Amino acid sequence: MHKKIYQLLLAIIGSIGTLTTWAQDSTSNSKVAMADAMRSNGKIYVVIAVLLIILFGLFLYVIRLDKKISRLEKENKDS
Amino acid sequence: MLRKNWWKILSVVLLSYTFVWGFLGDVPHKPILNETIRNLYFHVAMWFCMMIFFIISVIYSVKYLRTGNHLNDIYALEYGKAGILFGLLGLVTGSIWARYTWGAFWNNDPKQLGAAIALLIYFAYLVLRNSITDLDKQARIGAVYNIFAFAMLFPTIWIIPRMVESLHPGGMGGNNTFNNIDARMRIVFWPAAVPGWALLGVWITNLRIRLKILQEKKLNNA
Numbered sequence: 001m002h003k004k005i006y007q008l009l010l011a012i013i014g015s016i017g018t019l020t021t022w023a024q025d026s027t028s029n030s031k032v033a034m035a036d037a038m039r040s041n042g043k044i045y046v047v048i049a050v051l052l053i054i055l056f057g058l059f060l061y062v063i064r065l066d067k068k069i070s071r072l073e074k075e076n077k078d079s
Numbered sequence: 080m081l082r083k084n085w086w087k088i089l090s091v092v093l094l095s096y097t098f099v100w101g102f103l104g105d106v107p108h109k110p111i112l113n114e115t116i117r118n119l120y121f122h123v124a125m126w127f128c129m130m131i132f133f134i135i136s137v138i139y140s141v142k143y144l145r146t147g148n149h150l151n152d153i154y155a156l157e158y159g160k161a162g163i164l165f166g167l168l169g170l171v172t173g174s175i176w177a178r179y180t181w182g183a184f185w186n187n188d189p190k191q192l193g194a195a196i197a198l199l200i201y202f203a204y205l206v207l208r209n210s211i212t213d214l215d216k217q218a219r220i221g222a223v224y225n226i227f228a229f230a231m232l233f234p235t236i237w238i239i240p241r242m243v244e245s246l247h248p249g250g251m252g253g254n255n256t257f258n259n260i261d262a263r264m265r266i267v268f269w270p271a272a273v274p275g276w277a278l279l280g281v282w283i284t285n286l287r288i289r290l291k292i293l294q295e296k297k298l299n300n301a
Binding site for chain 1: 084087091092094095098099102108109110113114282283286289290293296
């Protein structure tokens with residue numbers, strides 16, 4: 001089961017590349033200052049990459065904790 | 080249900096979507112707010128999760144009082160702690176957001192004050208519990224206090240901030256930013272941000288509950 005979660009994480013990281021083509025259209029009609037420059041030269045993806053790494057790091061941490069507690073519960077049942 | 084894994088996978092998927100589309104998706108262009116409008120997916124979601132966890136907590140407290148089953152007390156305590164965690168995160172993130180839109184980290188806005196009071200009331204829940212050594216009394220008094228704390232959420236964060244002028248949306252006059260959440264933002268906020276964060280919180284709480292049950296088993300065996 002946990003292997004599936006790992007695979008999923010990999011798949012999502014892989015799909016970030018394909019997302020880059022979607023997000024180029026939304027920068028017209030802006031008198032209000034938005035991070036358009038960040039988007040037009042693509043660097044918003046740097047932020048997303050950083051955030052996803054943090055998010056997945058936390059997920060991996062929780063998954064490992066989950067496994068450890070599951071193992072403890074199993075041992076507890078056996079004894 | 081909680082021993083299964085599908086909802087953990089769902090949490091990973093929803094939060095990944097929130098983090099990617101939360102930044103790539105288009106948002107309304109508004110003065111003062113600028114790109115910080117995206118905080119909706121993070122700051123506001125924290126408060127929704129806090130409310131969800133406090134609701135779950137009070138349900139288990141009532142269950143404990145009705146049945147006397149100690150397990151219900153563990154659930155109530157751990158969900159209460161999760162609510163406090165998300166509330167604190169909401170307070171801190173809101174403070175940063177306020178600095179760059181309203182001009183100061185703390186504005187004595189009615190909703191800020193109300194949220195701070197509500198959290199203090201919940202801190203007292205933990206203090207009260209730990210001040211009682213008798214385990215049954217601890218659980219019983221804790222459960223009764225938890226119901227009081229939950230009831231206090233309504234005036235502090237739901238009613239009073241709406242009756243007076245507030246910098247937050249929802250008060251009298253002024254801020255109408257999120258009166259009607261833009262459709263482009265709604266598709267991230269409701270289906271992904273709120274349930275995604277909530278499921279992550281449930282996951283962490285679930286681990287804490289299982290750990291606590293293991294600890295108590297060990298104590299009973301010793």
